[in-house]
Amino acid sequence: xxxxxxxxxxxxxxxxxxxxxxxxxxxxxxxxxxxxxxxxxxxxxxxxxxxxxxxxxxxxxxxxxxxxxxxxxxxxxxxxxxxxxxxxxxxxxxxxxxxxx
Amino acid sequence: xxxxxxxxxxxxxxxxxxxxxxxxxxxxxxxxxxxxxxxxxxxxxxxxxxxxxxxxxxxxxxxxxxxxxxxxxxxxxxxxxxxxxxxxxxxxxx
Numbered sequence: 547x548x549x550x551x552x553x554x555x556x557x558x559x560x561x562x563x564x565x566x567x568x569x570x571x572x573x574x575x576x577x578x579x580x581x582x583x584x585x586x587x588x589x590x591x592x593x594x595x596x597x598x599x600x601x602x603x604x605x606x607x608x609x610x611x612x613x614x615x616x617x618x619x620x621x622x623x624x625x626x627x628x629x630x631x632x633x634x635x636x637x638x639x640x641x642x643x644x645x646x647x
Numbered sequence: 648x649x650x651x652x653x654x655x656x657x658x659x660x661x662x663x664x665x666x667x668x669x670x671x672x673x674x675x676x677x678x679x680x681x682x683x684x685x686x687x688x689x690x691x692x693x694x695x696x697x698x699x700x701x702x703x704x705x706x707x708x709x710x711x712x713x714x715x716x717x718x719x720x721x722x723x724x725x726x727x728x729x730x731x732x733x734x735x736x737x738x739x740x741x
Contacts, residue, residue: 562658578677582683597703601698606704606707613694624725635728
């Protein structure tokens with residue numbers, strides 16, 4: 547396995563870990579959507595890109611590119627649908643609690 | 648091979664962290680968002696698993712199918728909650 551593929555795959559795993567930390571630590575639903583929709587898309591694209599670099603040009607890497615394109619379209623659309631449902635059913639954004647932090 | 652095993656273990660650990668939000672989310676939207684994130688991690692896990700067992704041609708098809716099903720599930724649940732979500736929230740509150 548070449549060093550370039552390892553670096554790209556490890557950076558993808560880093561962004562997936564950022565997604566998990568944001569999903570745990572951020573205070574409300576809308577900020578968590580911000581963590582998931584962008585960081586998750588970039589993380590999975592980098593992981594699959596690392597696998598494509600390892601595989602070389604073949605049918606498998608072409609299908610992996612198809613997965614990357616589909617996830618890059620589908621993941622923000624899914625996050626947008628969830629956020630619109632939350633806004634229209636009256637979920638309120640987070641406010642800093644009174645009496646200091 | 649061992650790099651792919653390490654990557655699969657890392658993805659499983661990250662999914663386990665997201666499962667805490669899936670179990671302990673305050674609203675139904677948080678749980679749905681965490682379930683979508685776990686599903687997206689499962690796509691990467693399937694692709695890496697194919698390279699562990701040296702059969703990537705089969706597992707890539709599974710990953711593509713799982714991406715389609717995950718997207719359809721999230722969009723269907725979101726559209727359903729957009730119409731019926733308020734009743735469920737009020738029932739949960741009372």
